[in-house]
Amino acid sequence: MRSTIMAVAVCAIVAGTLTATTASADADPLDRFRHQSLNWQSCDDPRLDPAGAQCAQVTVPVDYSAPRAETMTVAISRLPATDPAKRRGVLLSNPGGPGAPGLDFMIDVREGMSSDVRDRYDLIGMDPRGIGRSTPVNCRWQHGFGLESAGLDSVGFAESVAQQAELAALCAANEGPRLRHITTRNTARDMDVIRAVLGEERISYFGTSYGTYLGAVFAQLFPERSDRFVLDSAVDPEHYGSVGMVRAMGPVNEAAFDRWAEWVAARDSEFRFGADRFVVRTTVRDLVRRANERPIRIGEFTVDEHSLPMVLYRGLDDPRNYPLLARQIRQLADAADGTEVVPEPELAASLAFMLTARPRDYSPALAVLCGDVEVPRDPAWYWRNIEASRADQPLFGAFANNIPPCAFWAPPVEQPTAIGNAMPSLIVQSTGDTRTTHAGAQAMHRALTGSRLVTLDDVAVHWLYGNYPNTCVDTTVNTYLRDGTLPGTDLICQDDPGRESR
Numbered sequence: 001m002r003s004t005i006m007a008v009a010v011c012a013i014v015a016g017t018l019t020a021t022t023a024s025a026d027a028d029p030l031d032r033f034r035h036q037s038l039n040w041q042s043c044d045d046p047r048l049d050p051a052g053a054q055c056a057q058v059t060v061p062v063d064y065s066a067p068r069a070e071t072m073t074v075a076i077s078r079l080p081a082t083d084p085a086k087r088r089g090v091l092l093s094n095p096g097g098p099g100a101p102g103l104d105f106m107i108d109v110r111e112g113m114s115s116d117v118r119d120r121y122d123l124i125g126m127d128p129r130g131i132g133r134s135t136p137v138n139c140r141w142q143h144g145f146g147l148e149s150a151g152l153d154s155v156g157f158a159e160s161v162a163q164q165a166e167l168a169a170l171c172a173a174n175e176g177p178r179l180r181h182i183t184t185r186n187t188a189r190d191m192d193v194i195r196a197v198l199g200e201e202r203i204s205y206f207g208t209s210y211g212t213y214l215g216a217v218f219a220q221l222f223p224e225r226s227d228r229f230v231l232d233s234a235v236d237p238e239h240y241g242s243v244g245m246v247r248a249m250g251p252v253n254e255a256a257f258d259r260w261a262e263w264v265a266a267r268d269s270e271f272r273f274g275a276d277r278f279v280v281r282t283t284v285r286d287l288v289r290r291a292n293e294r295p296i297r298i299g300e301f302t303v304d305e306h307s308l309p310m311v312l313y314r315g316l317d318d319p320r321n322y323p324l325l326a327r328q329i330r331q332l333a334d335a336a337d338g339t340e341v342v343p344e345p346e347l348a349a350s351l352a353f354m355l356t357a358r359p360r361d362y363s364p365a366l367a368v369l370c371g372d373v374e375v376p377r378d379p380a381w382y383w384r385n386i387e388a389s390r391a392d393q394p395l396f397g398a399f400a401n402n403i404p405p406c407a408f409w410a411p412p413v414e415q416p417t418a419i420g421n422a423m424p425s426l427i428v429q430s431t432g433d434t435r436t437t438h439a440g441a442q443a444m445h446r447a448l449t450g451s452r453l454v455t456l457d458d459v460a461v462h463w464l465y466g467n468y469p470n471t472c473v474d475t476t477v478n479t480y481l482r483d484g485t486l487p488g489t490d491l492i493c494q495d496d497p498g499r500e501s502r
Contacts, residue, residue: 029067029068030061030064030067030193033058033059033060033061033067033193033196033197034193034196034197035196035197036058036059036197038056038057038058038197039056039057040054040055040056040078041054041055041056042054042055043055043077043103045077045103045104047104047107048077048079048103048104048107048125051079051107052079052080053077053078053079053104053125054077054078055075055076055077055078055103055133056075056076056078057073057074057075057076057133057134058073058074058075058076058190058193058194058197059071059072059073060072060073060074060129060189060190060193062178062181063181064186064189070178072129072134072135072178073134073135074126074127074128074129074134074135074190074194075103075126075127075132075133075134076103076124076125076126076127076194077103077104077106077124077125077126078122078123078124078125079106079107079110079122079123079125080122081118081119081120081121081122082115082118082119083119083120086116086119086120087119087120087121087122088120088121089120089121089122089200089202089203089204089227090121090122090123090124090195090198090200090203090204091106091121091122091123091124091203091204091205091206091481092124092126092191092194092195092203092204092205092206093105093106093109093123093124093125093126093205093206093207093211094126094128094205094207094208094210094211094214094215095207095208095209095211096207096208096209096210096211096212096233096463097131097209097210097364097365097368098128098184098210098214098364098365098368098369099130099131099362099363099364099365099366099367099368100131100210100365101127101131101132101133102125102126102127102128102132102211103125103126103127103132103133104125105125106123106124106125106206108466108467109123109206109465109466110123110466111466111467111469112465112466112467112469112474112477112478113466113478113481114474114478114482116478116482117478117481117482120481120482121204121481122198124194124198126191126194128187128190128214128368129181129182129186129187129190130182130364130367130368131364136364137171137175137179137182137363137364137367138174138175138363139167139170139171139174139175139361139363139367140170140174141167141170141357141361141362141363142356142357143163143167143354143355143356143357143361144352144353144354144355144356144357144358144360144361144362145310145353145354145361145362146164146167146361146362146363146365146366146404146405147246147310147362147399147402147404148160148163148306148307148310148354148399148402149305149306149307149308149309149310149396149398149399149402150306150382150383150386150398150399150401150402150403151292151304151305151306151398152288152289152292152305152398153292154383156292156305156306156398157379157382157383157386157398157402157403159306160306160402160403161379161403163306164402164403164404164405164407164408165405165407165408167363167366167405168370168405168406168407168408168409169408170363171363171366171367171405171409172409172410175367179367179371179410180371180410180412180413181371181413182364182367182368182371183368183371183372183412183413183414184213184214184217184368184372184417185217185221185372185414185417187214187368188214188217188218188221188222189221191203191214191218192218192221192222192225195225201225202224202225202226202227203225203226203227204227204228204229204481205218205226205227205228205229205230206229206230206232206465207229207230207231207232208231208232208233208463208465208467209232209233209235209435209436209462209463210235210368211231211232212231212232212233212234212235212427212436212444213234213235213237213240215229215231215425216231216235216237216417216419216444216447216448217417217419219421219423219425219448220417220418220419220420220421221417223421223423226423228424228425228426228480228481228484229423229424229425229426230425230426230428230465230477230480230481231425231426231427231428231444231451232427232428232429232463232464232465233428233429233430233433233435233436233441233462233463233464234427234429234436234440234441234444234445235436235440235444236248236436236437236439236440236441236443236444237419237443237444237447238443238447239440239443240372240373240416241369241372241373241375241406241416242366242369242370242373242375242404242405242406243373243375243376243404243406244373245436245440246399246400246401246402246404247385247400247401248400248437248439248440249313249396249399249400249434249435249437250389250393250396250397250399250400250401251392251393252432252433252434252437253312253313253316253393253395253396253400253434254392254393254394254395254396255432256316256317256432256434256460257281257284257312257316257395257396258277258281259319259432259460260315260316260322260325260326261273261277261278261280261281261284262277262280263319263322263326264277264280264322264326265277265279265280267326270326271326271327271329271330272330273326273329273330273333281395283333284312284329284395285394285395287308287329287332287333287336288305288308288309288395289305290336291303291304291305291308291336292304292305294336296308296332296335296336297335298331298332298335298341298343298347298351299341299342299343299348299351301343301348301351301352301355301356302355303332303351303355307351307354307355308332309395309396309398309399310354310399311325311328311329311332311347311350311351311354312325312329312395312396313396313399313434314350315328316434316460317433317434317435317460317461317462318460318461318462318468319459319460319461324346327344327347328343328344328346328347328350331343331344331347332347366404366405366406366409369404369406370404370405370406370409370412371409371412371413372412372416373406373412373416374406374411374412375404375406375407376407377407377408379403379407382401382402382403382407385401386398386401386402388401389401419444419447419448420447420448420449421447421448421449421450422448422449422450423448423450423451424450424451424484424486425448425450425451425452426451426452426454426476426477426480426486427441427444427445427448427451427452427453427454428453428454428455428456428464428465428473428476428477429441429453429454429455429456429464430455430456430459430460430461430462430464430468431455431456431457431458431459431460432458432459432460432461433460433461433462434460434462435462436462438455441453441455445490451486452486452487452489452490452491453490453491454472454473454476454477454487454490454491454493455490455491455492455493456468456470456472456473456493456494456495457492457493457494457495458494458495459495465477469496470493470495470496471496472491472493472494473493476491476493
């Protein structure tokens with residue numbers, strides 16, 4: 001996941017060998033992709049290679065409606081089942097984003113797996129199309145994130161509109177027509193090609209965050225090819241996209257900020273933001289105001305009202321990050337006071353990504369979001385929503401309701417997939433998730449009528465299985481992956497004793 005992004009030429013030596021065209025391939029032009037031979041090699045990755053993984057490139061069509069035209073490659077990794085005698089198939093995966101590379105994702109996920117689950121599955125990681133070691137999207141953004149706060153007033157919003165329009169224009173100029181085919185539906189089709197190339201009738205799947213939506217789309221498009229699906233921290237399929245999903249983040253991030261503020265207030269002697277959460281909130285809001293009036297210079301970076309709320313947003317997705325976030329905001333406050341501050345490495349890395357697109361930008365993620373769902377295009381619509389949100393969401397309303405680059409994107413080539421089926425699946429979710437809300441997981445549960453929902457109560461963590469150990473959640477997931485047994489009813493899990501989770 002953290003390997004250097006590389007452009008990959010489409011050639012038989014690197015991508016695998018496509019079989020010669022046959023009569024059956026003439027009848028179905030996708031057969032040549034399904035029957036290609038893979039060239040498994042060392043992954044050249046510091047996490048995957050010691051784990052015994054191998055990697056390969058799978059050739060897929062850029063446009064599935066024109067499979068004899070341009071092709072691209074999708075990078076996959078494989079960690080073999082630990083007991084070949086018990087092997088039952090493959091477990092594909094996706095870490096979310098969209099836009100997150102996933103070659104080494106299963107290294108983390110298997111931390112939650114019992115040994116008898118590791119025995120049964122080849123664990124398959126994937127850099128989805130346009131991402132990482134797959135044929136990459138590269139819009140050449142100089143501003144990394146593509147998501148930002150609109151700021152405190154109409155002047156700030158106008159700046160944001162111009163910024164987002166520029167990002168969209170760079171993608172159109174640098175990627176051209178191919179950009180419109182970097183979509184969830186095409187990634188799901190790629191997964192079915194991968195299934196066939198691996199010689200499997202069906203796949204099992206683990207996805208988190210956006211990966212839950214990808215899994216749901218695959219199951220909707222290929223129900224006969226779907227086996228045991230675990231959807232961790234689920235997206236609301238009714239409001240998927242760069243507007244609906246992000247708008248839902250406003251209220252839950254305000255609530256998460258209050259939890260963090262209470263934690264910080266209890267440590268006022270260390271962080272000096274105030275001795276109760278109301279004072280902490282006032283102090284941080286004042287810091288955003290000051291960043292608007294005079295952007296904060298820290299190291300090589302300049303932090304303003306557009307980027308400061310995003311530092312908060314990126315630190316609120318897990319209570320284990322609370323100390324790190326508190327130190328980062330303390331450094332920014334000290335810099336705003338005129339102290340010369342060298343940002344700690346995690347803050348420097350976060351600002352480098354957001355402000356300078358180092359080591360990569362977020363354009364692959366926006367390519368997927370904008371290619372999947374069309375959004376309103378009138379800036380005035382976003383401004384009205386921003387203004388209406390300020391009273392209840394003073395820190396995050398201007399981010400959650402801001403105009404995205406998708407407002408300036410070419411329309412999608414396909415309609416979004418309507419999710420609704422009775423395929424058995426397991427959904428796991430925390431109540432305080434700041435990225436994909438518990439209400440969104442409930443919506444996914446309603447759409448997947450054969451699913452069970454496992455809720456980790458009173459915990460504010462995004463991505464549970466393999467990331468946030470919990471006996472109840474892990475046991476339920478492992479039982480399902482091992483035996484195919486879903487709980488008889490939806491479950492409410494509690495945090496393990498002794499863990500500080502709030």
